[in-house]
Amino acid sequence: MDDAANDEPAAAAVLLESQPALGFSAALFVFVVVFVFTMFPHISPYLAKIITVKIVKEEKEEIDLKSEISTLRKQLRTIHMVDEFSKYAKTERKIIKFTEQLKVHETNRSEFLTKVKIFMTVAFQIIRVICMGLLLWWWKSYPVLVFSDNYFSPVSSLVSFPSQVTGGIGLIPWLLICGVIVNKISSTLTTSKH
Numbered sequence: 276m277d278d279a280a281n282d283e284p285a286a287a288a289v290l291l292e293s294q295p296a297l298g299f300s301a302a303l304f305v306f307v308v309v310f311v312f313t314m315f316p317h318i319s320p321y322l323a324k325i326i327t328v329k330i331v332k333e334e335k336e337e338i339d340l341k342s343e344i345s346t347l348r349k350q351l352r353t354i355h356m357v358d359e360f361s362k363y364a365k366t367e368r369k370i371i372k373f374t375e376q377l378k379v380h381e382t383n384r385s386e387f388l389t390k391v392k393i394f395m396t397v398a399f400q401i402i403r404v405i406c407m408g409l410l411l412w413w414w415k416s417y418p419v420l421v422f423s424d425n426y427f428s429p430v431s432s433l434v435s436f437p438s439q440v441t442g443g444i445g446l447i448p449w450l451l452i453c454g455v456i457v458n459k460i461s462s463t464l465t466t467s468k469h
Contacts, residue, residue, distance in 0.1 A: 299420070302420050305453060308406060312403050313458060341377065344374060347370045351366050351370065411437075411446060416437075417438050418435055422442045424441045
């Protein structure tokens with residue numbers, strides 16, 4: 276029975292020595308991953324808009340409609356409504372017709388923007404699941420950070436989950452810690468913008 280107890284620390288030491296990314300760099304890497312995954316939903320609308328502007332250019336017809344509407348509005352200001360009612364009404368109907376045509380183009384662009392946002396969200400979630408799965412697989416037996424053996428004495432098994440290395444912080448508790456910190460940063464940044 277004593278041999279099994281003596282073998283456990285030796286096995287943990289061998290396990291820790293074989294881990295390639297133990298220490299602060301591993302903890303920082305996980306923090307950066309959590310930061311990126313938490314901040315992406317806040318910046319994705321801007322990215323989608325940039326992508327949409329680059330991909331979907333204004334068509335010549337749309338540019339012509341805008342300039343025609345602008346010209347007609349200038350003409351409408353020069354026409355006296357009471358004296359030249361028929362001309363005023365005809366110009367106003369043209370403006371309404373061209374504005375409706377322009378709205379169709381804007382609706383198409385808006386629909387495309389929505390599709391890009393949905394695609395980015397789905398793709399991001401797939402990447403997120405894959406990355407988290409890889410992180411969990413990579414650090415299933417290793418702690419992200421290691422402290423002295425009695426540092427987390429009463430709750431050591433919870434803090435070191437899933438690695439179960441005494442004095443270590445496992446990936447899942449580290450993800451929770453990073454998530455809380457990044458959410459605080461995110462909420463501070465979003466409230467300072469408003």
